[in-house]
Amino acid sequence: MDRKTYTAELAGLRELRTEITAAEKQVAAAQKELDRLAALRSRRVAGLAGYEGAQAAPIAKASGLTLADVVRIAPLLDPTPAAVRAAKADDQVAAAPVQASAPPVEPAPVAAPAVAIAPALSRPAAVIEQLAPVDAEDQAPAEQPAPAAAAPAAAPVAAPVEPVVSVAPVAPVAAVPRAAVEAGPRELPTLPEGPAGARFEAVTTGLVSTRPKFTQQARSTVFLDAAAGMLAVRDHVVRLDLGARTPGEILDAVLATAPGTERIYITAGAPWHDGAERYSTLKDAVAAWLNTPSQRWTTAVGSGRDRLAGHFVHQRQPVGRYAPAAAPDSGTTEIRSMGEWFDADGADAVTCRQAFTLLWQALRRHWDDAVLMGSPSQTGRDLWSRTIPTTGKWAGGYPVLSEELRGLLHATGGQGRTELILPPRVPEQLPALVEYDRTFAYAKHLWKSPVGTPRRITARAFAAMTEQEQTKALMSCSHWNIRVTVPAGWNHVGLLPAPVTGDRAWVYPATPGATFTTWAGGAEVHLALSNHLMPWKIEILSGLLFEDGKPLDEWGKRLKAAWADLTNLSKLHGDERQRQAAYLASRAVRSVLLFGLGGFAQRPRLVSGTTPVGEALPAGVEILGRDETVVTWQRQAGFSRDPYAHPEWAAYVWSGARAALLDMKYRQGKEVIASAGALHAKPGSVVYFGTDGIALTERQPWPYRGEVGDYLLKGHLSGPLAHPTSQEQYLKLRGLGRAELARTGADQ
Known part of the structure; x- marks a missing residue:
């Protein structure tokens, strides 16, 4: 040529x-x-x-x-x-008992993409147990997120119902059904090539998390024991006649006593469960209760372009929003559950109100403009927004990732590890059941988080790095698409999550030779390569490498300080009621952090609402039920242009949480003084993983200093015991173990 x-x-x-x-x-x-x-x-x-x-x-x-x-x-x-x-x-x-110890996940052979073999890494002095673990053995329930997809839905209309995002439900998440596991692996999305792939290395134009320029307004709040009819309002208690305990009767009774009330917390009684036996599901019963007809009250609606019904239908912690039928625009009164913040555990309405007062006072010592909003999720995110820096690189706020990248993180970034390990990997007869729980675990792992636009790392680029550069990449804020092989001779628990069919279900293969493809954070990948037992084989397919930043550090420090103040008060105060109130307030701080972090994930949600019979239903809804006046429905809310959507932060913390559940170091300065976690227990002794806790067959020499992240002995049930075969059986044994430890003390 x-x-x-x-x-x-x-x-x-x-x-x-x-x-x-x-x-x-x-x-x-x-x-x-x-x-x-x-x-x-x-x-x-x-x-x-x-x-x-x-x-x-x-x-x-x-x-x-x-x-x-x-x-x-x-x-x-x-x-x-x-x-x-x-x-x-x-x-x-009946055919699908809890599956905890999953069989090896071996996908059918496909044409292999370019990969880079990650080297077995020596364990450096400062390792990734600091990267981010999770706190939540009994995380409060919230709206169940819709199944994540590889690509997010088109921008939906903003929902008026409260975007409560759960990190996990109050009752621990059921373990993966065996049927789901046997159905085979679930294919996760990958980073596409070409122009489409460029959108996975981008942020959303014009969408930035910025510091608010206003102060939240407090709402007039009362606390109602619906079982006893006792109302705690300001500095006194009033007995009310609640009639049949319908929403209308509760509102009439409360507002007659405390005019101007905007928020009612139900501390006991759960009136939304009245007559639940008449319905096929608990959710149907709650929806029917929320929509009980009343001549004086109507369902409050949202404002702006999305004027939808304002109820939030949840099995245990619903939110009812009502307005006077004669003047629906004159104001809204909410009926909410105290369980959103903490388990009242028998505390009366006065103690719950005092807990809220102590919570507000503790937060006010660290935020001059702290206001308790309707839920801990809302409160946590609002408090975080007031820590956005006013100087430095991120003074203008933190950019929100592209919708494509957020969708990828939702689909590939699992939450806490919940796994019941079954025989023969553990004994049929347990010598004991010993529970350890990590104290306020999330708070330990907020010191570093991903910020900015990520850089895509291909298999070829990773292979071209030196081992030092590879180690640094894995220890940085990163998210990796990998092919994993469990090494020959492995006899302990699984280290990395494998996707299986189901609603974002994950298992943890541990059978030698098992191979699967997954996504995992750098904390988990690094642990698999550098654990003290034996390195796993990791093939890097691709990855996303973020800049290391500290967007959550200040928020976490302030919440830790408030938690420490309240925890100390709960131990030292001379008045029993005040001690209990302080303890409940410390649990509320935990919820603020836990659900505040979950709020950053901004997962696609199921939004529920009601529409009067005869009116057109919103697009894409699923009808939950109907009566003479309204139709109750739910729909996927998808993604919105939320300036505080940062799933990269939640995914990074959750990944580090799973790693710390396996291996965590106790440090004194730079010196490692002890190790804890499942990998430091004997093979065959780990019975259960519960997000931030572990159940084993024997006591461990793990020190407890009362610091965030420490493993606390929470329960001890003497054996021999038949191994639990389901989530429900384990929870019963766990309750018995906690009761036995409370009776006998920690030194058995």
């Missing part, structure tokens, strides 16, 4: 590039139009479900969908008889 031909070919290549770009734009436009039409069809199908005589078959034929697709969009149209569905569900439950 001569120069003239070369020049001509270049010119032709440029023309071809222009044509390809134009074609790509046409394809993108067509795809956008297709998505719009498909969404419109789904909305119309959901709307047809509101007709009493609607049937799935003709709707499927008219829409061009399958019957299964129609039922998925509008479950109310499911033609399967309710009795058959219930029997099938019972059969599935």
Whole structure:
């Protein structure tokens, strides 16, 4: 080829590039139009479900969908008889006991992408147990997040219901069903090549977390024991007649005594469970209670462009928002559960009110403008926003990642580890059941977090690094797509999460030779390569490397100080009521941190609401129930343009939490004085992982200094004991172990 031909070919290549770009734009436009039409069809199908005589078959034929697709969009149209569905569900439950020790996950062979073998790393003096563990053995319930997807939904309308994001529910999350595990591995999204991949190394234009320029306004709040009818308001207690304990009767009684009340916390009694036996699910019972008709009260609605009903339907901790029927715009009164903040554990309404007072006073010592909002999630995020720096690199705020990258993190960043390990990996008869719980664990791991736009690390780029550079990358704020092989001779617990079919279900393979592909944070990957037992084989497929920053450090320090103040007060105060109130307040600080961190994840959520019968339902809703006046529904809220959405922070903390559950160092200055965690117990002695706690068959020599992150002996149940075969059985044994330890003391 001569120069003239070369020049001509270049010119032709440029023309071809222009044509390809134009074609790509046409394809993108067509795809956008297709998505719009498909969404419109789904909305119309959901709307047809509101007709009493609607049937799935003709709707499927008219829409061009399958019957299964129609039922998925509008479950109310499911033609399967309710009795058959219930029997099938019972059969599935009976056939699917808790699966904790998962069999090896071995995906079918596929064409192998480029990989880089990560070297076995020597354990450096300062390692990753500081990177970020989680706190939560009994994390409070909140709205259940919708299943995460690889790519986020299109920008949804902002939801008026409270965006309570759970880190875990009050009752610990059930372990993975065996049926889900046997169904095989779940494929996780990967980083695409080309222009599409560039969006995974970007932030959202014009969306930044900035320091607020206003002060939150406190709301008039009272505390009601609905079982005893006792109302704690300001400095006195009043007995109320609550009638049948419907929302309307509670509001009438409370506001007659305390006019202007904007928030009512139910400390005991759970009136939303009254008559629950009449409903097929607890959620149906709660929805019916929230929507009990009242002549004087109506459902409060949101403001702005999304005027939807304001109730939040949850099995145990619902939120009811009501306005006077005669003047719905005159103000809102909320009915909420005290359990959002802490388990009252028999404390009366006066003690709960005193706990709130102590909580506010403790936070005020560290935030001049601290205000207790409706939930710990809202409070935590508001307090964090007031620690955004006013000087330095991030004085303008922290940028929010692109929707594509947030979707990837939601799909690949699991939360706490909950796993029941079954025989033969542990004995059929346990010599004892000993529970250790990490104290205020999240607070230990907020000192460093990812900030800014991540840099993509390919397998080739990782392979080209020196071992020192690889170690530094793994110890930095990072997220890795890896292929894992459990080493031959391994006889301990699994180290890395493997995805299986189910709603973001994860297992921890430990069988030698098991191979699986997953995503994990640098803390976990580094631990798998450098643990003191034997290194695992890790193949790096790709990764995201962030800049190390301290966006949560100041927030964490202030919350730790408030927690320490209240914890000390709960031990030293001379008045028993004040000691109990201080203890409850310290638990509330824990919830503020726990759910505040979960709020950063901003997972796609299920939003619930009500619409008057006869009015058009919002798009894409699932009908939960109906009565003479309203239809109760839920829908996926997806992602919104939330300036405080930082799933990279939550994912980083959760990953470090899982690593610290396996291996944590106690330090005195720079010197390591002790080690703790599952890998420091004998093989075959670990029975259960519960996010920030471990249950074993024997006591461990792990010191407890009362500092955040320390392992505290929480329960000891003497054996021999039959190994629990389900989550429920374990929880019963755990309760017995805590009671036995309380009776006998720690020195058995």
